[in-house]
Amino acid sequence: MPIEKIDTLVVGAGQAGIAVSEHLSNNNVPHLILEKNRVAEAWRSGRWDGLVANGPAWHDRFPNLQFEDCDPDSFPSKERVADYLNDYAKMIKAPIRTGIEVTSAKRLPGQGGFLVETSDGSIEANRIVAATGAFQHPVIPPVVPSETAVEQLHSFYYRNPRQLPDGAVMVVGAGSSGAQIADELNRAGRKVFLSIGPHDRPPRSYRGRDFVWWLGVLGLWDLAAMEPGKEHVTISVSGAYGGRTMDFRRLAGEGVTLLGMTQSFANGTLSFAEDLKDNIANGDADYTKMLDAADAYVARTGIDLPEEPEARKTWPDPDCLTNPIKELNLAEEGITSIIWATGFRQDFSWMHVDAFDDRGAPVHQRGVSSEPGIYFLGLPWQSRRGSTFIWGVWHDAKHIADQIAIQRMYQDYRAPSERNSEAAE
Incomplete structure (x- = not known):
């Protein structure tokens, strides 16, 4: 059986793969998308039941399709986001094949393309776009x-x-996932302990505008690199419960016990760093910095937005903050489960190409790899702060597709001697 050939093979049919498909089609680039599961599978099976989008419907979307059945300022459910991405793929007629896993990709010696092995056979591709996203393999630190x-x-x-055994729950991690899960468990009547590390804590909204709007007008979505040390x-x-600023003092006031970063475990006891006060203070400083920047913008532009002095009021310090807990015996506290909201690692082990550094991280410029013909999409901070958001990946995808179109133009070029030779034939 002859091997299937395609100009550009896209691996992954999440928001990144769908976005780049639209731009490749606009550039008349023949391409194929392979997805080992369903379209937008991570939104369906890789999220908890009550998750909603972290951005409002008017903002957290692709430019060419709105969430028609959602209030623009609401936060769509995870299932609605998955349906949206599936609808978008159908709208643009993205050439997606589901249920096919890519197992390896290697360069064809002397041919300029790649041999890609899949669970459904082999494919030769001139180019590969790895659109597998930033959240590939969950990481649990080897502590307990x-x-x-x-x-x-x-x-x-x-x-x-309901999935968890009866008893108290320890949640490790104060990013969006850890904080929201701790809040949900506490609302469900569980005793919750929340281990908090360094974090930024923006206001959900301020002066009548969501924080995504403030990031936009202040130019913060387009930051090209993370601040050193962060x-x-x-x-x-x-965006849960209609959208509310995540305030850890409020959570503590509602019953959650705050702890510093989880450090070690021995004899049934967890130990925590003495950094809770600093982590909370630094989160507060980030929050205040955003309010100050917003106020300065209003003063500078004269835009008519109502003042909001209530936003600067703070909840009282809970006892667990003024007297931080250093150790916690799991059995004595009735803790029967630990949820590690500790991030993910990327896995490009299927790509046998010279496109990675010594740590296995992609070497690229805005997603264009150091290895000709290899592209990455959906990486954190790929080109800007917004790169992992639905709207941000759409703009990164346009750059990738444009670069592919440019390379195709160069490869199609024929020098005068080549044109004359072809004409003679």
């Missing part, structure tokens, strides 16, 4: 041994409070 009498799972596999700082923001 697996044989410990407590259930441990990553936030990727958490679905709802490489491991997460962002705690939520």
Whole structure:
């Protein structure tokens, strides 16, 4: 059986793969998308039941299709986001094949393309776009041994409070996932402990505008690189319950026990860093910085937005903040489960090409790899702060597709001697 050939092979049919398909089609680039699961599978099976988008419907979308059945300022459910991406793929007639896993890709010696092995056979491609996203493999730090009498799972596999055994819950991680899950469990009547590391904590809205609007008018979505020293700082923001600023003092006032970063485990006891006060203070400073920048923008532009002095009022310090807990015995506290909201690692082990550094991270410029013919899409900070958001990946995808079109133009060029030779034949 002859091997199928395609100009550009896109691996992954999430928001990145769908976005680049639209731009490749606009550039008349023949392409194919392979997805090992369903379209937008991570939104369906890699999120908890109550998750909603972190951005409002008017903003967290592709430019050419709105969430028609959603209030523009509401936060669509995870299932609605998945349906939206599926609808978009159909609208642009994206050439997607589902249920096909790519197992390896390697350069064809002396031929300029790649041989791609899949669960459905081999494909030769001139170019490959790795659109597998930023959230590939959940990471649980090796802190609590697996044989410990407590259930441990990553936030990727958490679905709802009923899934967990009776008892108190430890949530590790204060990014959007950890904070929202801790809030949900507390509302469900669970005793919750939340281990908090360094984080940014923007206001959900201020002076009548969502924080995504403020990031836009202040030019912060287009930051090209993370601030030095903030490489491991997460962002705690939520669209849950209609959208509300994530305030850890409020959570503590509602019953959640706050703890510093989880450090070690021994003899049934977890130990925590003495950094809770600093982490909360730095999160507060980030929050205040955004309010100050917004106020300065209003003063400079004269835009008519109502003042909001209530936004600067703080909840009282809970006892767990003024007297931080250094150690916690799981059995004594009745903790029967630990949810690790501790991020993901990327996996490009299927790509046998010279496109990675010593740590296995892609070497690229705005997604254009150092290896000719290889492209990446959906990476954090690929070109800007907004690169992992639905609207941000759409703009990164346009750049990738344009670069592919440019390379095709160069490769189609024929020198005068070549044109004369072809004419003679």
